[in-house]
Amino acid sequence: MNVVDLDLHITQPDWTPTMFSLYEDDSSSSTGSSSTPTLSLKVSESEDNDPDGEEKLCSVCGDKANGYHFHVLTCEGCKGFFRRSVSKGLHFTCPFTRTCPVTKAKRRRCQACRLHKCFSVGMRKDMIMSERALAERRALRSRKKHERQSRREPEPVMGSLTEEQMKLVSLLTETHLKHFDPTLSKFKHYRPQPRVHMFVYNNYTIPSPTGFPTDGLFSDLSLAESNHKDLADPQLIFSSSTDGDLPHFADLSTYMIQQVIQFAKEIPAFRALPIEDQISLLKGSSMEVAHVQFNRVYNTETNLFECGKHKFSIRDGVITGFQEMYLEPMMKFQLMLKKLNLHEAEYALIEALCLFAPDRPGVVEHDIIDEMQENLALTLKCYMDLHHPPPEGRFLYPKLLSLLTELRTLNEEYTRQILHIQDISSENVTPLMKEILF
Numbered sequence: 001m002n003v004v005d006l007d008l009h010i011t012q013p014d015w016t017p018t019m020f021s022l023y024e025d026d027s028s029s030s031t032g033s034s035s036t037p038t039l040s041l042k043v044s045e046s047e048d049n050d051p052d053g054e055e056k057l058c059s060v061c062g063d064k065a066n067g068y069h070f071h072v073l074t075c076e077g078c079k080g081f082f083r084r085s086v087s088k089g090l091h092f093t094c095p096f097t098r099t100c101p102v103t104k105a106k107r108r109r110c111q112a113c114r115l116h117k118c119f120s121v122g123m124r125k126d127m128i129m130s131e132r133a134l135a136e137r138r139a140l141r142s143r144k145k146h147e148r149q150s151r152r153e154p155e156p157v158m159g160s161l162t163e164e165q166m167k168l169v170s171l172l173t174e175t176h177l178k179h180f181d182p183t184l185s186k187f188k189h190y191r192p193q194p195r196v197h198m199f200v201y202n203n204y205t206i207p208s209p210t211g212f213p214t215d216g217l218f219s220d221l222s223l224a225e226s227n228h229k230d231l232a233d234p235q236l237i238f239s240s241s242t243d244g245d246l247p248h249f250a251d252l253s254t255y256m257i258q259q260v261i262q263f264a265k266e267i268p269a270f271r272a273l274p275i276e277d278q279i280s281l282l283k284g285s286s287m288e289v290a291h292v293q294f295n296r297v298y299n300t301e302t303n304l305f306e307c308g309k310h311k312f313s314i315r316d317g318v319i320t321g322f323q324e325m326y327l328e329p330m331m332k333f334q335l336m337l338k339k340l341n342l343h344e345a346e347y348a349l350i351e352a353l354c355l356f357a358p359d360r361p362g363v364v365e366h367d368i369i370d371e372m373q374e375n376l377a378l379t380l381k382c383y384m385d386l387h388h389p390p391p392e393g394r395f396l397y398p399k400l401l402s403l404l405t406e407l408r409t410l411n412e413e414y415t416r417q418i419l420h421i422q423d424i425s426s427e428n429v430t431p432l433m434k435e436i437l438f
Helices: 017-022 076-087 111-120 131-151 163-178 216-221 242-265 275-297 314-320 324-338 344-355 366-387 396-424 431-437
Strands: 067-069 072-074 197-201 204-208 304-307 310-312
Touching: 067 076, 072 076, 076 111, 163 344, 163 366, 242 275, 242 314, 242 344, 242 431, 275 304, 275 324, 275 344, 275 396, 275 431, 314 324, 324 396, 344 366, 344 396, 366 396
Parallel strands: none
Antiparallel strands: 067 072, 197 204, 304 310
């Protein structure tokens, strides 16, 4: 006997919205047990979607159809309604004359007329799969999807590095160690740094073998340690002795820039860029990379950069001609970066991150450089997650990004300071410094 022609014995004239919504669920929401015999997996509940690009409408209610279900083009709602109604043997009674309109807006008002229309448009109950067969098919689809994903390149997860990332870390670390001379053992043929400086204070000439005193950040250089205790609140003016330190500083800066250039040339991705982009990246990042490199030799207890037999303090920068407005935040940056206790590999990744900055002036291949920088940033994050687990490394990466932002500001101020020094003694600024910084 046809399901539609039965004298239905369940009469529900007043359907509440809650009842209606139960019949609008996706078929995937119905996972209850069923005693319906299991059909072969070859019998499909849904046929392939119509290849035509035009929007198709459900043959039952006129809603947007998403494919062929039980041999008819229908929406997901009518598909689920038909499957549940037939597989569970539900019977409905039309409270009117079996001519209720079945539309998207009114399809829930009369379930009997909706089921009747499902059959009238050709939906076939013999194509309904059992719950068991449906579960097996879903498991098969899930397994195939997992196999497809496993064949792709594995995505990096927290606390791990992909093989490609490990190769990148190894390359950069090796290059970093090869082209940074922490003891300045190869720093030769430079103009020596004078160790005695003359300063002028209220028309007094003061010799100082250790630099000159000041306040604030330089409080450790107090005049109380000298033979000039009677000179309170000193305001010192540079004498011509600044010219004696500047040649040494210029040679050291040139040597640092040369190391950065060698570091960059060892990176295949950098060499693959057009020569114009290589120059633009080096001009913009050389001093940033140098600051990060020299952080390795910064001693937080002595506030000295200890490079073998060479030791540099902040007073050397003041004597050379740098202003306190630059030196104070620069030393603060060095201190904060050193306190992060980074590994050699992390220093190398940071240097490369500074180098590959797509927003440097004159850069052409923005997309390529941006992709490389993104890859470096992700590798650095994964490396930190792996080697600095919580609670130690909980905020390590955000702190580092904040410092790198500050380093950008320091780099701009550094260029202004060099311009100031060049105005005082232009002959001591080397050609390479001028090429990179100006």
